[in-house]
Amino acid sequence: MTARFLPGSLRRLFCSWSSRLPPAQYGGRHTVTLIPGDGIGPELAQHVQDMFRICCVPVDFEVIDIDSTKASEVDINNAIIAIKRNRVALKGNIETNHDSPPSYKSRNCLLRTALDLYANVMHCQSLPGVRTRHENINITIIRENTEGEYSSLEHESVPGVVECLKIITRTKSLRIADYAFRTARENGRGRVTAVHKANIMKLSDGLFLECCKEVASGYPEITFDTMIVDNTAMQLVSRPQQFEVMVMPNLYGNVVSNVCAGLVGGPGLVPGANYGKEYAVFEMGTRNTGKDIAKHDTANPTAMLLASCLLLDHLRLHHYASTIRRAVLSTVTETQMLTPDLGGHSSTSEVVQCIMNAVQNPTKHLKDRYCAVSCDSRPDYISPNENKHITSANP
Amino acid sequence: MQTVTLIPGDGIGPEISAAVIKIFEAAKVPVKWEERNVTAIKGPGGRWMIPPDAKESMDRSKIGLKGPLKTPIAAGHPSMNLLLRKTFDLYANVRPCISIEGYKTPYTDVDLVTIRENTEGEYSGIEHVIVDGVVQSIKLITEKASKRIAEYAFEYARNNQRNSVTAVHKANIMRMSDGLFLRKCREVAENFKDIKFTEMYLDTVCLNMVQDPTQFDVLVMPNLYGDILSDLCAGLIGGLGVTPSGNIGANGVAIFESVHGTAPDIAGLDLANPTALLLSAVMMLRHMGLHPHADKIQTACFDTIRDKKFLTKDLGGNAKCSEFTSEICRRVQDLDGGH
Numbered sequence: 001m002t003a004r005f006l007p008g009s010l011r012r013l014f015c016s017w018s019s020r021l022p023p024a025q026y027g028g029r030h031t032v033t034l035i036p037g038d039g040i041g042p043e044l045a046q047h048v049q050d051m052f053r054i055c056c057v058p059v060d061f062e063v064i065d066i067d068s069t070k071a072s073e074v075d076i077n078n079a080i081i082a083i084k085r086n087r088v089a090l091k092g093n094i095e096t097n098h099d100s101p102p103s104y105k106s107r108n109c110l111l112r113t114a115l116d117l118y119a120n121v122m123h124c125q126s127l128p129g130v131r132t133r134h135e136n137i138n139i140t141i142i143r144e145n146t147e148g149e150y151s152s153l154e155h156e157s158v159p160g161v162v163e164c165l166k167i168i169t170r171t172k173s174l175r176i177a178d179y180a181f182r183t184a185r186e187n188g189r190g191r192v193t194a195v196h197k198a199n200i201m202k203l204s205d206g207l208f209l210e211c212c213k214e215v216a217s218g219y220p221e222i223t224f225d226t227m228i229v230d231n232t233a234m235q236l237v238s239r240p241q242q243f244e245v246m247v248m249p250n251l252y253g254n255v256v257s258n259v260c261a262g263l264v265g266g267p268g269l270v271p272g273a274n275y276g277k278e279y280a281v282f283e284m285g286t287r288n289t290g291k292d293i294a295k296h297d298t299a300n301p302t303a304m305l306l307a308s309c310l311l312l313d314h315l316r317l318h319h320y321a322s323t324i325r326r327a328v329l330s331t332v333t334e335t336q337m338l339t340p341d342l343g344g345h346s347s348t349s350e351v352v353q354c355i356m357n358a359v360q361n362p363t364k365h366l367k368d369r370y371c372a373v374s375c376d377s378r379p380d381y382i383s384p385n386e387n388k389h390i391t392s393a394n395p
Numbered sequence: 396m397q398t399v400t401l402i403p404g405d406g407i408g409p410e411i412s413a414a415v416i417k418i419f420e421a422a423k424v425p426v427k428w429e430e431r432n433v434t435a436i437k438g439p440g441g442r443w444m445i446p447p448d449a450k451e452s453m454d455r456s457k458i459g460l461k462g463p464l465k466t467p468i469a470a471g472h473p474s475m476n477l478l479l480r481k482t483f484d485l486y487a488n489v490r491p492c493i494s495i496e497g498y499k500t501p502y503t504d505v506d507l508v509t510i511r512e513n514t515e516g517e518y519s520g521i522e523h524v525i526v527d528g529v530v531q532s533i534k535l536i537t538e539k540a541s542k543r544i545a546e547y548a549f550e551y552a553r554n555n556q557r558n559s560v561t562a563v564h565k566a567n568i569m570r571m572s573d574g575l576f577l578r579k580c581r582e583v584a585e586n587f588k589d590i591k592f593t594e595m596y597l598d599t600v601c602l603n604m605v606q607d608p609t610q611f612d613v614l615v616m617p618n619l620y621g622d623i624l625s626d627l628c629a630g631l632i633g634g635l636g637v638t639p640s641g642n643i644g645a646n647g648v649a650i651f652e653s654v655h656g657t658a659p660d661i662a663g664l665d666l667a668n669p670t671a672l673l674l675s676a677v678m679m680l681r682h683m684g685l686h687p688h689a690d691k692i693q694t695a696c697f698d699t700i701r702d703k704k705f706l707t708k709d710l711g712g713n714a715k716c717s718e719f720t721s722e723i724c725r726r727v728q729d730l731d732g733g734h
Contacts, residue, residue, distance in 0.1 A: 096567040098566035098567040098574065104570075106567055133502065149568070154570065154571035161538070162536045163534070164536070201522065203522035203530045230627075233626050234629060236605075251619075252623075254597065261602060
């Protein structure tokens with residue numbers, strides 16, 4: 001029975017009920033699409049599969065390989081269909097050759113827009129035992145993931161003059177702002193900062209800001225402020241502790257998330273999640289291919305493993321998620337088993353083995369306080385207001 | 396004796412300009428100041444412009460030093476900085492970011508230069524409402540402007556003994572626009588084989604910049620990325636209060652400026668920190684070829700900050716602007732006496 005044919009109020013109830021339960025198939029085992037991607041992706045994907053096997057996680061992976069050198073979009077379309085079928089995916093980054101013609105669209109972008117994964121969430125938290133210049137960072141970055149500067153609408157109007165369109169819509173801005181405030185509320189964060197450049201881009205970022213302010217009025221307990229993106233960059237490197245939840249359009253999100261990842265220890269530590277109304281895709285937060293270190297067994301498996309924990313939380317397999325997460329974090333923060341990006345000399349395999357040992361002999365004293373954000377920030381309930389925003393026409 | 400157009404600016408502008416003039420006198424710099432005001436006036440035809448005597452002075456001297464300018468809200472005219480940029484076609488914004496020994500930040504040994512294209516890109520100001528609730532903003536990249544900024548970047552690297560130039564882009568997403576920018580950079584790199592040329596994605600630069608800024612040398616990029624990265628780098632060395640900046644225009648015009656605000660709350664109270672304007676003036680001296688004077692003043696300034704005896708409030712001390720300035724003057728004269 002499809003939800004479409006139900007009367008309005010019952011439809012909302014059905015939608016929220018059906019999307020609250022994760023899709024499980026065949027005897028309680030979940031099928032998850034796995035896209036290894038390029039660079040360090042395949043080796044990390046293998047480690048995730050091995051880890052899940054050791055922990056007896058009831059997840060079967062449907063592996064979809066994507067050949068990024070091919071011009072045809074068949075591979076990525078197959079992946080999209082697979083994700084629509086399974087509703088959840090774990091992915092590595094798919095490389096985009098930036099010298100290819102404009103007709104070749106970024107595979108990662110195609111995936112995000114086709115599945116309408118409108119919210120990219122990255123939680124950057126300082127880890128004890130990881131040496132960084134700043135401490136006590138705890139920032140959740142919520143980035144609009146489907147429009148803005150990544151609309152891929154470019155043309156050469158006159159030879160030598162290229163125009164690239166940045167699109168900002170009210171619908172998507174309201175949607176992402178609402179997501180940000182809900183996340184803040186669910187995780188007890190008191191402040192949401194909107195990052196923009198509305199002093200220069202008065203209409204586009206102005207619209208984004210206006211939408212954020214509108215949504216903010218519905219969350220009186222949360223402090224809302226705004227900050228211009230260049231000032232934000234400066235504040236992040238001098239006093240990152242002032243930020244809690246940050247919401248922004250696509251490109252600024254790219255910049256801010258990479259800065260924050262760098263501040264807490266680098267791309268090897270931070271997982272990322274892309275949420276849509278119906279689908280969720282998990283990956284390494286800074287979306288690196290890691291071409292130079294591919295197949296050297298030196299990549300840091302932390303980010304990918306933590307991403308797989310976010311996946312498990314999304315599937316409501318919380319016990320498995322906590323077990324693996326606890327083991328990963330205890331290995332990073334307490335042992336000397338560090339990969340080169342964190343200043344150590346261990347190989348990926350050694351670190352993964354250490355994590356597996358930790359799973360089998362868990363440390364009791366490490367509290368599972370890390371990354372409580374992602375558990376509850378799925379948009380798996382549809383409030384009547386959200387329905388109103390999303391069903392309005394999106395040209 | 397070279398003439399320099401001095402634009403003191405608003406707020407703390409006049410006092411920090413006075414500080415710079417005093418230090419230049421102490422260092423016996425062969426420079427003649429011509430003070431001008433650039434408050435916008437409405438010219439014939441109703442277009443806003445800077446006063447003609449300011450323009451004439453600038454066109455003649457070719458070098459300018461500018462303090463912070465304010466744009467009153469609802470003044471009717473565009474921002475003063477934008478007006479200056481358009482008047483003199485200031486196409487390159489250059490910000491050398493060097494860690495100041497004595498002003499501790501979590502980042503040490505930063506020594507890089509950001510060169511930002513300043514006339515087009517995302518700041519073209521062309522925006523439309525397509526239908527109610529959908530806005531498009533146009534990012535413009537042209538062959539001419541990209542070539543010009545790339546050429547400037549490589550020439551700067553060569554003239555200032557820098558080893559490499561890195562083009563910052565997002566051509567994986569914005570294939571045509573950033574792709575054009577990148578292609579022009581590559582073409583220009585062919586003529587500068589002595590300088591190493593690399594390309595890096597904006598997100599990778601940001602990621603690496605906050606982990607290890609020492610790996611970067613000269614960075615060249617379009618407008619928006621330049622705006623964000625130059626402020627990020629300013630944050631690494633201590634903020635806008637200590638960061639110099641220069642704007643290079645077509646026709647050989649160059650205006651050096653402090654990029655901080657006018658700080659109206661401390662204006663006239665002798666509390667301002669003239670470091671940013673002073674370091675911009677030092678940049679100006681290097682541009683003019685007066686390297687010995689530039690080195691002397693920079694050494695005196697850094698030594699004063701390192702010594703920590705006379706620091707303005709924003710640097711963590713409680714000296715007055717005049718005391719800080721006098722200390723630098725004293726050190727400059729000492730350095731002179733030592734030769």
